[in-house]
Amino acid sequence: MMAAHERPREEPQPVHQVHEFRVPWLALASVAATIAAASAIVLGIGDTLDGDGPPGRLLPLQAASPPATPPAGRVGHAEAGPPESPETRMHDALVRLRLSVDQGVEAGDVRGDAGLDLTAAIERILDRLWSPPGHRRADVTFLHQRIAVRTREGAIAGHRADELHLILDRAS
Template sequence: MEPGLRLTERYRLVERLDDGGTMEVWRAWDELLGRPVAVKVPAPAGAGPQRRFRQGVNRAAALSHAALETVFDSDQTRDASGRLVSFVVTEFLAGETLAVRLRRGPLAASEAAAVCGRIAGALEAAHTAGVTHGDLTPDRVVLAYGDAGVDVKVVDTGIGGVLRAPAGGGTEAADVRALGAVISACVAPGASEELSAVAARCTGPDAPSAAEVAALLVRDEGPPNAVLTALGTGPPGHRAGALPPPPPPPATARRGHARLAALALVAAIPVTAAAAVLLSAPRSPAAVPAPARTSAAPAPRTPPPTASRVTDALGRLRPIVSRGYAAGEIRSDVAIDLDNVITNLENDLTADRDVDVGGRIAELHDKIATRRRERGLSPGLADELNRVLATVRA
């Protein structure tokens, strides 16, 4: 595989990322939907591992949980030697792995409980559907930093294990033991007797289920990211609300963008993912001819909003949609629709194209109103989205 290659005439490879040894992972651009995605290709192997990989992808695609990586698509292509190989397309997660974060030091006990509680919840959802992870380590957990705090995502569920284990996939008990090891890795020795006890139970002979571990670690019923908003574990130079930029269209792609740790828009939407926001420099207001002189003084004209103000507002819409989906206040198809509208406007702004910002924001207002009438999203969520959009016109 090499940069610029197009898979199925749709996914253009942009940059190869860390692969963990058994898969090539690429940041790619979905030319059909105009959004960043991740493309994962297993290392060359025989027909058996390829078949197990496809079976794992099918199982992973059926999962739906806020802390599980979303699978979009899968297909086959030919490698440089002409062999037919499978690949999977997932959401693009802009952030860093938990393993990278832990190299800078352990988490506080409350932070570790919050992160590991999300991991346990993801395993619970997978196990309920009959799917095991098979290769859970801090390298398989992504911390995506955004306006709403830190979004925890477990990647390669049902996929990585079949490539690394001859029998393919592992067991639920093995997943729980691996979760115990992750909990232990997150906190300094002696920092929390409670977390140490949970980790010991996970690795002991009478281990709890993932659901029981989640119940022990999750203490509130607030929004998914509420306990993580003050995590403060972002990479050096990270500031609250600043996301790494999304990959540009392939013709202008640049290296050096935030690397993939396996996001994007809706962390939990079964069929979409989030693109990160590029805060572009303010653009000068368009020149407008002066109005004809009349006896009455002309009303003052409100200058058009700057691109930075618009992209900031669009970025604040994403966690609202994500939280609404997790709470059941928005249908997945509606979330996808809004995501596409937001992403397309962001792409136009970051490419410095001439954009009728006022018209596009009005269209987004209309779409929200229509979806509200169709009961595709709750009135409260619609009002919250409209309040953010109103700041663009203020």
């Protein structure tokens, strides 16, 4: 029973919880960026698969993968394999050239700014290695000229310049 001085007890009212919907903006931005990147890749690969490219052009995954079987003539003995393609010769020469420039900078035969200049030029040429033969010849000529200019400036030692020219001569 309730006494006269007591107030009636009120039953607790259920609290209505308000659930706030928070948008995970960072997660949505990540998903959008992933979709955009995937679309760009699919469109880029699709262009290489349509067969309109130059003959002998490798697809991106083929270019990055080693051959499934060793080339003929290289199984178990040191016979010469098939002749290298001009692109392969050019690539190998540019990689050797970049290495020689780096070694020249370390040895003091190539001044640092000249090393950066030549390395940037080599990287640009490596990025467009599959260009037509006329462009590749022009790229080699350009590098010969850059080496000659930097040698006249005193930024490349004579013996190192001779080595760089010799490496480039093997590219063609």
